[in-house]
Amino acid sequence: MAVNMKGKSLISIHDLTEEEVWQIFDQTTALKLKVLSGEPHPVLKGKTLGMIFSKPSTRTRISFEVGIYQLGGIGMYFGPNDLQLNRGETISDTAKVLSRYLDGIMIRTFSHQDVIDLARYGSIPVINGLTDLLHPCQVLTDLYTIYEKRRKLKGLKLAYIGDGNNMAHSLLHGCAKVGMDVFISSPSGYTPDAQIIKNANKDAAYHGSKVVITQDPVEAVKDADIVYTDVWASMGQEKEAQERKVAFAKFQVNDELVKHAKPDYLFMHCLPAHRGEEVSAEVIDGPNSVVFDEAENRMHVQKAIMSLVM
Numbered sequence: 106m107a108v109n110m111k112g113k114s115l116i117s118i119h120d121l122t123e124e125e126v127w128q129i130f131d132q133t134t135a136l137k138l139k140v141l142s143g144e145p146h147p148v149l150k151g152k153t154l155g156m157i158f159s160k161p162s163t164r165t166r167i168s169f170e171v172g173i174y175q176l177g178g179i180g181m182y183f184g185p186n187d188l189q190l191n192r193g194e195t196i197s198d199t200a201k202v203l204s205r206y207l208d209g210i211m212i213r214t215f216s217h218q219d220v221i222d223l224a225r226y227g228s229i230p231v232i233n234g235l236t237d238l239l240h241p242c243q244v245l246t247d248l249y250t251i252y253e254k255r256r257k258l259k260g261l262k263l264a265y266i267g268d269g270n271n272m273a274h275s276l277l278h279g280c281a282k283v284g285m286d287v288f289i290s291s292p293s294g295y296t297p298d299a300q301i302i303k304n305a306n307k308d309a310a311y312h313g314s315k316v317v318i319t320q321d322p323v324e325a326v327k328d329a330d331i332v333y334t335d336v337w338a339s340m341g342q343e344k345e346a347q348e349r350k351v352a353f354a355k356f357q358v359n360d361e362l363v364k365h366a367k368p369d370y371l372f373m374h375c376l377p378a379h380r381g382e383e384v385s386a387e388v389i390d391g392p393n394s395v396v397f398d399e400a401e402n403r404m405h406v407q408k409a410i411m412s413l414v415m
């Protein structure tokens with residue numbers, strides 16, 4: 106039975122029920138088929154999505170903007186210097202004002218709390234387009250892409266090698282929510298947030314699936330169905346890039362490491378990638394890589410989210 110998600114914000118996968126996750130995927134398939142068959146689908150005709158970006162973006166910005174357009178609505182982009190927010194207007198005043206004009210907000214910013222506050226003080230759905238803590242739209246897309254390729258999620262093993270960052274956190278939430286085993290391998294000092302691991306463990310226990318945090322990339326990748334990585338220095342951490350290169354040197358996803366995965370493993374990366382750092386060119390440009398299918402699916406999944414909540 107369909108769950109009513111109208112008006113709901115999407116801030117963290119942990120806040121979604123498993124039914125809501127599958128509803129997003131069903132809606133994604135329906136909308137993707139419409140694109141592939143060239144059938145117009147203006148289900149958000151006349152609606153406006155505000156898109157607030159305090160950080161750069163290629164995929165998120167373009168996939169949301171094209172996505173809302175295909176749904177019959179319009180997206181308005183606000184860059185880092187466009188709103189009074191950057192001159193000290195509060196999040197709560199901004200949320201209340203934007204709620205009088207717009208039908209939904211997508212926001213990419215640094216502070217996760219700002220996104221929570223925007224949703225709390227506003228009266229329209231807020232979609233998290235990445236914070237320092239989480240990247241839920243990316244991971245919903247990743248799970249959908251895995252489902253497209255494997256026709257199941259439960260029981261698969263995903264190994265994430267690298268920084269315990271926003272991607273690691275949302276992968277923990279997402280894999281645990283759908284019953285996948287998730288292994289995270291990060292160097293000491295760069296492991297994921299303890300509370301997020303705890304929450305993932307709770308959801309994993311419900312499915313009888315596993316959450317494992319290890320410093321050994323080989324243990325993580327062993328017999329994995331999916332090998333995932335992300336940049337060593339995220340947006341906002343540019344100054345730490347040099348020290349991180351040293352700390353993560355043994356955590357590169359390369360031919361040597363992926364030998365331990367299943368032969369038909371999928372390589373995934375949210376992009377942008379740095380070949381020769383977190384991943385070798387052979388792996389990301391090799392036959393197991395599905396990074397561009399992931400990138401494309403951002404649009405289909407986000408259209409599904411917008412059509413369900415706006």
Ligand code: CP
Pocket residue numbers: 161162163164165166235243375376377
């Ligand atoms: N993966 C992702 O969110 O890409 P952008 O930073 O280009 O939006």
Ligand code: NVA
Pocket residue numbers: 235270271272335336338339340375376377
């Ligand atoms: N961890 C990366 C993800 C980019 C999509 C960052 O926050 O920069």
